Amino acid sequence: MRAYNFCAGPAALPTAVLEKAQAELLNWQGKGLSIMEMSHRSKDYVAVAEKAEADLRKLMNIPENYKVLFLQGGASLQFSAIPLNLLGKNSKADYIHTGIWSEKALKEAQRYGDINVIEAGIQIDGKLAISEQAKWNLSNDAAYVHYADNETIGGIQFAGIPETDKPLVSDFSSSILSAPLDVSKFGLIYAGAQKNIGPAGLTLVIVRDDLLDQAKPEIPSILKYSAQAKNDSMVNTPSTYAWYLSGLVFEWLLENGGVEAVHKTNLEKANLLYGYIDSSDLYANPIAKQNRSIMNVPFTLADEALDKLFLQEAEAHHLLNLAGHRSVGGMRASIYNAVPLEGVQTLVSFMDDFVQRHG
Numbered sequence: 001m002r003a004y005n006f007c008a009g010p011a012a013l014p015t016a017v018l019e020k021a022q023a024e025l026l027n028w029q030g031k032g033l034s035i036m037e038m039s040h041r042s043k044d045y046v047a048v049a050e051k052a053e054a055d056l057r058k059l060m061n062i063p064e065n066y067k068v069l070f071l072q073g074g075a076s077l078q079f080s081a082i083p084l085n086l087l088g089k090n091s092k093a094d095y096i097h098t099g100i101w102s103e104k105a106l107k108e109a110q111r112y113g114d115i116n117v118i119e120a121g122i123q124i125d126g127k128l129a130i131s132e133q134a135k136w137n138l139s140n141d142a143a144y145v146h147y148a149d150n151e152t153i154g155g156i157q158f159a160g161i162p163e164t165d166k167p168l169v170s171d172f173s174s175s176i177l178s179a180p181l182d183v184s185k186f187g188l189i190y191a192g193a194q195k196n197i198g199p200a201g202l203t204l205v206i207v208r209d210d211l212l213d214q215a216k217p218e219i220p221s222i223l224k225y226s227a228q229a230k231n232d233s234m235v236n237t238p239s240t241y242a243w244y245l246s247g248l249v250f251e252w253l254l255e256n257g258g259v260e261a262v263h264k265t266n267l268e269k270a271n272l273l274y275g276y277i278d279s280s281d282l283y284a285n286p287i288a289k290q291n292r293s294i295m296n297v298p299f300t301l302a303d304e305a306l307d308k309l310f311l312q313e314a315e316a317h318h319l320l321n322l323a324g325h326r327s328v329g330g331m332r333a334s335i336y337n338a339v340p341l342e343g344v345q346t347l348v349s350f351m352d353d354f355v356q357r358h359g
């Protein structure tokens with residue numbers, strides 16, 4: 001049997017997608033070879049790549065004046081490449097700091113530019129929250145404003161999209177495709193695929209046309225958005241299998257009602273889990289309600305000494321990868337698109353049973 005996998009990343013993939021990939025692994029569409037063994041420039045592969053892009057455009061309703069790039073190097077390479085691509089002549093940008101990933105991104109940007117860091121994490125009644133935008137000291141001359149929509153480790157998420165007349169650049173690694181999104185509000189959206197899309201090795205960048213051509217001259221061409229756009233993300237060999245498999249995930253989403261349908265289930269999953277945590281004396285979540293992530297749910301046990309037992313028993317119940325990030329401890333359930341409602345129902349029953357026996 002397949003267990004329920006709550007890993008933060010690389011994360012669960014839909015079983016139906018893996019079955020399809022398995023069925024065509026050795027002999028893709030009767031061509032006598034695996035898609036993995038095909039040239040990225042072959043007609044067959046290019047069609048797969050283009051279909052994946054077309055399906056993603058459909059799912060996210062991406063406007064015509066945005067390019068979609070299928071790159072490598074993960075979100076970390078993107079937040080390193082963004083300053084080189086977008087800082088422009090005055091080399092100034094605003095970075096909103098809400099957790100570990102937005103901090104890593106701003107540290108990379110500080111290597112190249114004059115970075116205005118907005119400390120947006122606040123405490124409300126002992127819970128962590130994101131401050132209102134009216135409290136932020138945004139600059140008038142920033143080339144862009146960067147934030148991480150969902151902090152995967154802290155489990156803290158923006159309740160809406162920040163308002164700015166500057167290009168808005170956002171890390172959506174752990175929240176892309178989890179809820180409907182107005183792409184036209186952004187200058188650039190990036191996401192490593194291994195959370196809510198497909199396998200590790202692929203990174204999506206959705207970038208508005210007018211931002212393509214502002215790169216610093218010393219930028220490596222492989223990191224340059226205009227070069228990648230001009231070459232359909234094939235300046236060099238792309239991550240062909242991850243691109244193909246992500247395409248299967250996009251098809252799966254479209255067949256299952258698209259982003260709106262998956263969002264509805266995601267809310268059901270998150271409400272069930274947070275509702276149970278709130279109703280219990282043994283479990284707690286550290287985030288203020290309005291900023292709770294719908295994808296990553298960190299929680300602690302009232303008695304830390306029970307952590308190890310909790311994880312052992314969970315695994316015996318086929319509930320995998322519930323340990324919190326090594327930097328924060330505790331537990332974390334990542335409930336991405338591919339984790340079904342039954343997975344969260346099973347987790348909540350297990351948590352309740354655990355309380356009965358050890359609470």
Ligand SMILES: *Cc1c(COP(=O)(O)O)cnc(C)c1O
Pocket residue numbers: 009073074075076077101148150151152171172173174192193195
């Ligand atoms: C996982 C993650 C990253 C890092 O992704 P890599 O692909 O490993 O570089 C960055 N930002 C967020 C929000 C993440 O969840």
